[in-house]
Amino acid sequence: KAKAQGDEAKISAGMQRLVEEDPTLTYVQDDDTKEQILSGLGEQHLEVAAAKLKGKFGVDINLSVPKIAYKETIRKKVKVQGRHKKQSGGHGQFGDVWIEFEPCVSDTLVFEEKIFGGAVPKNYFPAVQKGLEESVRKGVLAGCPVVGLKAILVDGSYHPVDSSEMAFKTAASIAYKEGLKQADPVMLEPIGELKVTAPDENTGDIMGELNKRRGRVLGMEPASNGITVIQAEVPIREMHDFAMYLRQTTRGMGSFELDFLRYEQLPANLLAEVISSVNSEN
Known part of the structure; x- marks a missing residue:
């Protein structure tokens, strides 16, 4: 992140030049956290890149550990009402919906309607969907994006004069907030999928360290003379200082690759700590 506000635009141009000069650096924008991510061979490598950015392009940046892209979901099916009613002078505002929320397998919201007898007129369905898509x-836990959610509009009511698209959009967002709180x-x-390459004599220590970091070791195989590859799955939040640990443990002889694999439910005992850290970042 640039120390001076006006330098944000310069970062990108400068970084592209640095990456061209040094192919072991990578620079991307993380769509989930909206951060600019610089990756390299270790902390020292990144500090040198930051110094070059300042010296060559006059951009001073702060380096910090990347944010973790947490998400939220629900585990229970619920049916809730969202009712928005406001009376002020002339026309009022009125929107009333009953929505069923249930878990599903999808990264984006799945919206359906099962309205009978015109309880909610068809022309308000898109407003309900839009209210949910924005929501x-x-x-409701830490303000992170929600995945695995199906919403079915099943009932509601309207007023021939006071109902509007905006009123139904608001009613949908009220139902969403209430529904998610109730839906566990x-x-x-x-x-992350982790591959650690290290000398044989260090494998016991490394596997113990991965256990401490909530990792699951899947297997080990010899790579070459005296070198072993350890394969594991590890929560990405536990890996921010692993490069330093590995360098110290293997005296610079170890290396690792970490790639995103999937999302899993965060253990309940870490929930309060994670919610607090996400809120302090925002």
């Missing part, structure tokens, strides 16, 4: 950007909301954390 799922923020969950949980946090999801990203899990």
